Amino acid sequence: MALPAQTQLRYWGIAAVVLSVVLWFLGDVLLPFILGGAIAYFLDPVADRLERAGLSRAMATAVITVLAALLFVVVALAVVPALVRQTIQLIETAPQLFRDLQEFLTTRFPDLITEGSPVRETLASLGETVKERGGELANTALSSAMSFINILLLFVIVPVVAVYLLLDWDNMVARVDELLPREHAPTIRALARDVDATLAGFIRGMGSVCLILGTYYAVGLWLVGLNFGLVVGVIAGLLTFIPYVGAIVGGGLAIGLALFQFWGDWIWIAAVAGIFLLGQFIEGNFLTPKLVGNSVGLHPVWLILALSVFGSLFGFVGMLVAVPVAAAIGVLTRFIVGRYKDSKLYRGLDQDQSRG
Numbered sequence: 001m002a003l004p005a006q007t008q009l010r011y012w013g014i015a016a017v018v019l020s021v022v023l024w025f026l027g028d029v030l031l032p033f034i035l036g037g038a039i040a041y042f043l044d045p046v047a048d049r050l051e052r053a054g055l056s057r058a059m060a061t062a063v064i065t066v067l068a069a070l071l072f073v074v075v076a077l078a079v080v081p082a083l084v085r086q087t088i089q090l091i092e093t094a095p096q097l098f099r100d101l102q103e104f105l106t107t108r109f110p111d112l113i114t115e116g117s118p119v120r121e122t123l124a125s126l127g128e129t130v131k132e133r134g135g136e137l138a139n140t141a142l143s144s145a146m147s148f149i150n151i152l153l154l155f156v157i158v159p160v161v162a163v164y165l166l167l168d169w170d171n172m173v174a175r176v177d178e179l180l181p182r183e184h185a186p187t188i189r190a191l192a193r194d195v196d197a198t199l200a201g202f203i204r205g206m207g208s209v210c211l212i213l214g215t216y217y218a219v220g221l222w223l224v225g226l227n228f229g230l231v232v233g234v235i236a237g238l239l240t241f242i243p244y245v246g247a248i249v250g251g252g253l254a255i256g257l258a259l260f261q262f263w264g265d266w267i268w269i270a271a272v273a274g275i276f277l278l279g280q281f282i283e284g285n286f287l288t289p290k291l292v293g294n295s296v297g298l299h300p301v302w303l304i305l306a307l308s309v310f311g312s313l314f315g316f317v318g319m320l321v322a323v324p325v326a327a328a329i330g331v332l333t334r335f336i337v338g339r340y341k342d343s344k345l346y347r348g349l350d351q352d353q354s355r356g
Contacts, residue, residue, distance in 0.1 A: 023314045023321070032154055034320050036161025042204055043068075043162075044169050061167045065159075079230075086231045191331055198327040202241075205291040210240045212287060213279055220275040221254060224268055227261055229254070236276075240283070242300050247283075251276035302326060 023030070043064055050060035165172070180188050214237015221229025236250020254272050262268040306326035310318035340346050 023317060031317050031320075032157035033161050034317060035154075035158045037165055038203070038320065039158070039162040040165035040169055041199070042207065043166055045200075045204065047166055047169070057167060057170070061163060064166065065163055068159075083230055083234060086228050089228065191335060194331040194334075195324070195328050198331060199324055202323060202327065205288075206241045208291045209283060209287045210237050210246075213237050213240050213246070213283060216279055216282075217250060217254075217275065220279075221272065224271045224275070226254060226258055226272060228257060232257070236279075242304070247276055247280050302330065 046064055047057065047060040050063060051057060055063065177185075177189070214234055216233075217236045218230045218233025221233050226232070232250055232254045235253065236246045238246070239249055240246035251273070254276065255269065258269045258272040262272075303323070303326060306322040306329075307319055310322035310325065312318075314321070
């Protein structure tokens with residue numbers, strides 16, 4: 001005899017509360033394992049494809065591990081130092097940039113910038129604010145990782161966890177499937193497939209789009225000689241997961257820096273703008289349709305809300321779990337709405353009688 005629905009809801013509610021408490025108290029401890037699981041989930045289709053090509057699961061995992069290690073070494077040696085250096089320089093030169101903007105507006109639009117005007121005072125203080133807040137943000141980012149030892153452990157534990165999870169991913173999925181309640185197993189499997197399709201479209205698809213576009217923007221801006229082009233490219237790539245925000249923020253920042261650096265040389269300013277226009281064309285016509293498709297099902301507003309709520313409640317770990325939880329809630333909501341529309345509460349008794 002199946003458990004009553006009220007009892008089942010009680011059990012699942014207790015499980016959700018326990019999970020929230022664990023995330024609340026053990027968030028920092030779970031961080032390497034959540035990151036490792038996310039990496040393994042991202043790379044599982046690659047391992048499956050290598051298996052279909054004739055490799056064993058162990059050999060496929062070894063090939064992925066070696067390539068990932070080589071890529072990490074290249075990025076750590078060639079990209080990260082330049083990115084950190086440009087970020088610090090951008091924060092330090094922010095006051096001078098805003099002073100230059102004030103002089104530019106004063107020279108060409110004297111009526112707009114008058115002595116003591118709010119615009120003038122805002123520009124005078126905005127650069128210093130960016131410098132101060134940027135330094136505080138950098139210190140917060142470093143302190144949130146706690147210490148050098150913890151950072152070192154993070155870089156050691158995450159790859160190890162990712163390798164083991166990637167190696168045993170199919171076995172873990174099979175074990176979880178064995179533990180499903182037999183009465184609800186088909187429904188849970190269907191919901192899990194929908195959640196996986198949503199996550200695959202967003203995490204794997206949009207993650208690949210962000211990586212490709214971020215690299216394209218950074219390399220393109222570096223080739224035209226834009227100062228801080230690497231930082232701008234990374235920012236634009238990271239924000240690409242929100243439609244148009246990455247292009248607007250990154251493009252606005254890049255064109256603004258180009259106006260200061262290349263003023264009067266309109267060819268290079270147009271080249272900077274053209275980089276972002278071409279990036280949007282490639283994203284809209286090739287990358288997003290090919291890598292993401294129409295199965296994402298995560299509205300940008302819903303995603304931002306989930307990131308904000310889980311980030312405020314559980315910190316950085318909450319932001320990591322926000323996307324899969326948001327996807328699961330979205331799938332469950334659509335499932336409940338579908339059940340509601342098939343119920344007597346929605347259709348009414350008259351329609352049931354008419355069908356009979």
